[in-house]
Amino acid sequence: MTADSSTIGRKPVMADVARLAGVSHQTVSRVLNDSPNVKDQTRDRVLHAIRELDYRPNSAARALVTRRSQTLGVVSFDTTLYGPASMLYGIEQAARSAGYFVSIASLRSLDARSMQEAMERLHDQAVEGVLVLAPQISAVGALAQVSGEVPVVAIGSGPQARVPAVAVDNKAGARAVTRYLLDLGHRTVHHVAGPSTWLDAQMRLAGWRATLAEAGAAEPAVLAGDWSARSGYEAGLQLAEDPEVTAVFCANDHMALGLLRALNEAGRAIPGDISVAGFDDIPEASYFTPPLTTVRQDFGELGRRGLELLVEQIEGGVRVRPRMLVPPELVLRRSTSAPRG
Amino acid sequence: MTADSSTIGRKPVMADVARLAGVSHQTVSRVLNDSPNVKDQTRDRVLHAIRELDYRPNSAARALVTRRSQTLGVVSFDTTLYGPASMLYGIEQAARSAGYFVSIASLRSLDARSMQEAMERLHDQAVEGVLVLAPQISAVGALAQVSGEVPVVAIGSGPQARVPAVAVDNKAGARAVTRYLLDLGHRTVHHVAGPSTWLDAQMRLAGWRATLAEAGAAEPAVLAGDWSARSGYEAGLQLAEDPEVTAVFCANDHMALGLLRALNEAGRAIPGDISVAGFDDIPEASYFTPPLTTVRQDFGELGRRGLELLVEQIEGGVRVRPRMLVPPELVLRRSTSAPRG
DNA sequence: AGCCGCCATGTGAACGCTAACAATGCCGTA
DNA sequence: TACGGCATTGTTAGCGTTCACATGGCGGCT
Numbered sequence: 004m005t006a007d008s009s010t011i012g013r014k015p016v017m018a019d020v021a022r023l024a025g026v027s028h029q030t031v032s033r034v035l036n037d038s039p040n041v042k043d044q045t046r047d048r049v050l051h052a053i054r055e056l057d058y059r060p061n062s063a064a065r066a067l068v069t070r071r072s073q074t075l076g077v078v079s080f081d082t083t084l085y086g087p088a089s090m091l092y093g094i095e096q097a098a099r100s101a102g103y104f105v106s107i108a109s110l111r112s113l114d115a116r117s118m119q120e121a122m123e124r125l126h127d128q129a130v131e132g133v134l135v136l137a138p139q140i141s142a143v144g145a146l147a148q149v150s151g152e153v154p155v156v157a158i159g160s161g162p163q164a165r166v167p168a169v170a171v172d173n174k175a176g177a178r179a180v181t182r183y184l185l186d187l188g189h190r191t192v193h194h195v196a197g198p199s200t201w202l203d204a205q206m207r208l209a210g211w212r213a214t215l216a217e218a219g220a221a222e223p224a225v226l227a228g229d230w231s232a233r234s235g236y237e238a239g240l241q242l243a244e245d246p247e248v249t250a251v252f253c254a255n256d257h258m259a260l261g262l263l264r265a266l267n268e269a270g271r272a273i274p275g276d277i278s279v280a281g282f283d284d285i286p287e288a289s290y291f292t293p294p295l296t297t298v299r300q301d302f303g304e305l306g307r308r309g310l311e312l313l314v315e316q317i318e319g320g321v322r323v324r325p326r327m328l329v330p331p332e333l334v335l336r337r338s339t340s341a342p343r344g
Numbered sequence: 345m346t347a348d349s350s351t352i353g354r355k356p357v358m359a360d361v362a363r364l365a366g367v368s369h370q371t372v373s374r375v376l377n378d379s380p381n382v383k384d385q386t387r388d389r390v391l392h393a394i395r396e397l398d399y400r401p402n403s404a405a406r407a408l409v410t411r412r413s414q415t416l417g418v419v420s421f422d423t424t425l426y427g428p429a430s431m432l433y434g435i436e437q438a439a440r441s442a443g444y445f446v447s448i449a450s451l452r453s454l455d456a457r458s459m460q461e462a463m464e465r466l467h468d469q470a471v472e473g474v475l476v477l478a479p480q481i482s483a484v485g486a487l488a489q490v491s492g493e494v495p496v497v498a499i500g501s502g503p504q505a506r507v508p509a510v511a512v513d514n515k516a517g518a519r520a521v522t523r524y525l526l527d528l529g530h531r532t533v534h535h536v537a538g539p540s541t542w543l544d545a546q547m548r549l550a551g552w553r554a555t556l557a558e559a560g561a562a563e564p565a566v567l568a569g570d571w572s573a574r575s576g577y578e579a580g581l582q583l584a585e586d587p588e589v590t591a592v593f594c595a596n597d598h599m600a601l602g603l604l605r606a607l608n609e610a611g612r613a614i615p616g617d618i619s620v621a622g623f624d625d626i627p628e629a630s631y632f633t634p635p636l637t638t639v640r641q642d643f644g645e646l647g648r649r650g651l652e653l654l655v656e657q658i659e660g661g662v663r664v665r666p667r668m669l670v671p672p673e674l675v676l677r678r679s680t681s682a683p684r685g
Numbered sequence: 686a687g688c689c690g691c692c693a694t695g696t697g698a699a700c701g702c703t704a705a706c707a708a709t710g711c712c713g714t715a
Numbered sequence: 716t717a718c719g720g721c722a723t724t725g726t727t728a729g730c731g732t733t734c735a736c737a738t739g740g741c742g743g744c745t
Contacts, residue, residue, distance in 0.1 A: 016731055027695045032733060040693055062470050063413065064731035066404035068700050074447070074469075081433075088429040092422070095450045104469050106415070106447045109436045128415075128445050129403050232631035261631040268633075290573030290602040292609075292633050357701055368725050373703060381723055405701035409730050 015056040024052035035060060066129070074104040075313065076125030079136040080113060084230070085285045086302050087136045090158055093306025094134060101314050106130060113139050113200070126152060132313045134158055134306075138170075139200050154316035158309040159203065167316065169308045169327040173203050173282075176298040176331035177210025180252055180280045182218075183296075183333060187341045189250040189278065191220040195228050195238040195262060197254040207254045207282060228254065232261035239265025242277075249277055249342040256281035256288045259295055263338070267292070274340035284334050294336035305329055356397040365393035376401060407470070415445040416654065417466030420477035421454060425571070426626045427643050428477045431499055434647025435475060442655050447471060454480050454541070467493060473654045475499055475647075479511075480541050495657035499650040500544065508657065510649045510668040514544050514623075517639040517672035518551025521593055521621045523559075524637075524674060528682045530591040530619065532561040536569045536579040536603060538595040548595045548623060569595065573602035580606025583618075590618055590683040597622035597629045600636055604679070608633070615681035625675050635677035646670055 021028040026045060033041050034049040041049075052058075066072045075098055079087050091107070098105045106128055108121040118137070125133055130153060138159035157168040184192045194211045197204030208225065215222050226241060228234035235258030242248045243266055253259035259281035263273060271277050273293055281288060284299035308327055362369040367386060374382050375390040382390075393399075407413045416439055420428050432448070439446045447469055449462040459478070466474055472494060479500035498509040525533045535552045538545030549566065556563050567582060569575035576599030583589045584607055594600035600622035604614060612618050614634055622629060625640035649668060 018731080028731090029696080029733085030694060033694085036733085040691095042693065045693080059468060061408070061731050062468060063404045063407035064700090065733075066700095067402070067408055067702085067731080068733045070700080072404065084429075088425075091448075092450055095448055096452070099449075099465070104447055104465075106445055107432075107436055108440075109433055111437070124440070124445075127400060127403060232628045236631055257628060257631075260628055264631050264633045264635075287573045287598060287601055287628075290577055290598075290605050292605045294605075359701085369701090370703080370726080371724060374724090377703080381721095383723065386723080402701050405730090406703075407730095408701080408732085409703045411730080 015058045016061070017058075019056055020049065020052045020058050023055060024048045072104075072129040072131055073102065074106050074128065074130050075310075076122075076128070076130035076133040077105055077107045077136060078110065078118070078121045078125070078133060079107065080110045080139065086159070086283065086300070089302035090136055090306035090309075093303035094310050096303075097307040097310040101310065103131070103314070110137065113137070132156070132317045134309050134313055135166075138202050154313060156309050156313040156316070158305055167312055167325050169305055169312060169329065171203075171300045171305060171331050172328040173206035173331075174210035174213075175328075176282060176300070176333070177207040177252070178214045179331075179333045180282070180296070180298055181211045181214040183335075184250045184252065184278060184280065184339065185214070185218050185220060187250075187278070187339065189342050191215060191223060192250045192252050193223045193226070193242060193248055195226045195235060195251060195253040195258050197258075198229050199227065201230075204254055211252055223248075228258045230255050230257055232257045232264075234258055235261030236265045238262055240269070242266070243269035243271055250280075250339070251277060252280045252282075254282055256283045256285045256291075256295060256297055259288075259297070259338075260291055263291055263295075274338055275343060278339040278342070280339055288334075289336060291338070293338050296336045296339040297334050299332045299334050301329065356399045357402070358399075360397055361390065361393045361399050364396060365389045413445075413470040413472055414443065415447050415469065415471050416651075417469070417471035417474040418446060418448045418477060419451065419459070419462045419466070419474060420448065421451045421480065427500070427624065427641070430643035431477055431647035431650075434644035435651050437644075438648040438651040442651065444472070444655070451478065454478070473497070473658045475650050475654055476507075479543050495654060497650050497654040497657070499646055508653055508666050510646055510653060510670065512544075512641045512646060512672050513669040514547035514672075515551035515554075516669075517623060517641070517674070518548040518593070519555045520672075520674045521623070521637070521639050522552045522555040524676075525591045525593065525619060525621065525680065526555070526559050526561060528591075528619070528680065530683050532556060532564060533591045533593050534564045534567070534583060534589055536567045536576060536592060536594040536599050538599075539570050540568070542571075545595055552593055564589075569599045571596050571598055573598045573605075575599055576602025576604075577606045579603055581610070583607070584610035584612055591621075591680070592618060593621045593623075595623055597624045597626045597632075597636060597638055600629075600638070600679075601632055604632055604636075615679055616684060619680040619683070621680055629675075630677060632679070634679050637677045637680040638675050640673045640675050642670065 017028045017031050021031045026049060030041065030045060031049055034046050077091060077094060081087060095105050106125065108124050110117045110121055132154040135155060135157045136159060155166045157166050159170050181192050196208050199205060212222060226238040228238055235253055239262035242251060251262060253262055259279055262279060266273055266277055273279055281295050281297035284297045288295040288297050358369045358372050361372045367390060371382065371386060372390050375387050418432060418435060422428060436446050449465050451458045451462055474494060474496045476496060476498045477500060496507045498507050500511050522533050537549050540546060553563060567579040569579055576594055580603035583592060592603060594603055600620055603620060607614055607618055614620055622636050622638035625638045629636040629638050
């Protein structure tokens with residue numbers, strides 16, 4: 004049994020294909036890389052040999068010589084949330100059609116250190132670019148330090164980001180829903196905010212605040228939540244005690260869910276006594292009791308756009324810093340109405 | 345400027361480190377791989393040089409020669425759902441500490457063909473093992489064909505799987521909740537099932553059915569849902585028309601949410617008129633109106649266990665076919681009570 | 686006919702790392 | 716003193732690709 008006798012026992016390599024097709028390994032490589040200068044007949048023989056041997060190119064060898072890993076990294080904080088999970092899905096779909104693999108790194112906590120760890124982890128893997136799904140402010144800071152080695156695109160980060168970013172126009176969404184409630188005739192609109200460490204929360208807060216100011220409406224004290232239904236519930240208990248409250252805008256749908264329950268327990272009719280609106284339009288939102296008026300974000304689209312931007316940077320080599328704002332859409336359901344009387 | 349003058353302009357490689365430390369590249373390699381036979385003093389010099397140059401080993405080169413990519417693949421169908429998303433998170437955490445990278449492939453649809461595509465995609469990336477998060481029956485079938493090249497572990501698949509698997513004991517969970525409702529005094533329990541193409545749905549159905557049979561309770565017609573709140577809502581509209589219904593077990597929490605809304609709209613009190621239970625214990629479940637009695641699954645734990653099993657297979661080389669069932673836990677909340685009267 | 690140029694293919698040398706083996710130096714022991 | 720053995724380090728040869736360049740054949744032009 005000499006070295007060149009057969010490929011039995013080990014995975015076939017390019018040379019095996021070449022031998023079977025009666026060409027040089029380089030010609031096989033040409034076929035694999037769609038080089039134009041290969042005779043059709045030769046190409047066919049090579050392709051046939053490839054199928055015959057069930058040959059698969061070795062990605063490590065290719066990566067070594069081309070210096071391209073064909074891999075993108077995704078850093079995310081809490082993939083359990085509906086938003087990040089949907090984005091991840093959109094990203095993977097888009098990456099596939101752009102010819103990239105997707106590798107993930109989840110952050111355990113949100114400090115700059117974890118972010119740096121995650122980036123290094125991806126870096127060690129030789130990713131060609133990174134998408135960051137961490138819309139928190141601290142993350143943005145962390146990002147500024149780390150980047151520079153590979154292209155980075157932030158998804159869901161506000162305009163503060165020092166890297167190219169795509170985000171939903173949270174401010175516009177918040178304005179739309181607040182405006183809508185005021186137009187219904189409410190004297191003012193209360194707000195249950197997300198954690199102030201999140202850019203989305205800040206933007207939504209800012210949009211709400213600006214709209215009230217423009218309308219000359221009084222600005223009630225902000226209730227601080229943490230995105231969870233629990234925090235919305237707690238906010239609801241507080242608001243239920245105040246008879247002045249007729250409209251509440253929650254910074255996300257989960258908090259709105261908790262709020263609905265609290266108001267319900269407190270015997271407040273929705274929307275009869277109090278109108279409630281959320282943000283996100285999670286799939287369940289239309290099945291809340293009552294169905295929730297909210298602001299729809301297309302997370303999948305966001306992921307796809309971010310990926311496009313990243314690929315452009317990688318392949319175009321440009322290091323521009325574009326910023327894309329995807330407009331959200333107000334979705335009206337039964338949890339909001341004109342105030343009583 | 346000769347070739348060996350400096351590392352300016354290109355990324356440092358092992359030889360650069362070696363030169364700076366005054367050793368051979370092999371010694372650098374030894375330090376990097378924690379070889380025991382390196383003098384402390386030498387090791388220090390090498391480490392210092394590594395830091396000095398900010399040297400990073402080239403993973404492609406290492407993968408090429410070791411024939412190990414240090415990468416695991418995760419195939420998932422709908423990462424948007426709470427379950428898969430949580431598992432993914434658990435997996436990534438566990439993979440990191442086991443020294444692996446995680447690469448993902450999402451299925452666009454559920455046929456064997458897509459599954460095969462996803463597996464090939466991961467295969468091309470030279471993953472050392474694959475975790476499949478597709479609890480659907482068709483996926484299991486697809487799996488049987490593809491596997492063989494690399495170790496595969498299915499997560500969330502039932503005992504039908506031809507590969508090692510970890511899953512929640514859906515049947516036991518369904519039995520527990522059904523038993524509980526019967527013990528409260530309900531004559532029987534209605535069931536809103538998940539799609540029959542899902543193993544989890546089948547197992548929950550089977551557990552419910554078996555418990556009714558054991559108790560000698562009549563088995564009402566099953567309502568078929570698709571996991572969505574919408575389908576639960578539709579089931580709720582139907583059930584609301586039947587005055588005999590006093591207890592409903594929904595195969596997941598989202599459907600329970602829709603069901604709650606339908607019953608609520610139909611003027612049925614919960615749990616006064618009808619008790620409702622779900623399955624999963626998503627974070628929002630305790631904020632439904634009323635808070636939902638359900639069966640808790642620890643998805644993160646499931647992911648971690650699956651990863652452990654996979655790593656064992658890869659590193660141990662054994663190809664055993666263990667099957668792990670993680671017991672779920674019944675969580676009692678206010679949506680269930682003894683029947684009226 | 687002779688020559689140029691293009692097309693199709695082959696040859697050799699990287700890419701950056703680890704594995705296998707060789708070489709060196711130092712120790713203790715016979 | 717000589718020698719075996721161990722700890723430490725160096726040398727060489729791949730791993731499986733792609734890249735750069737060399738080669739050979741063929742047609743069209745002068």
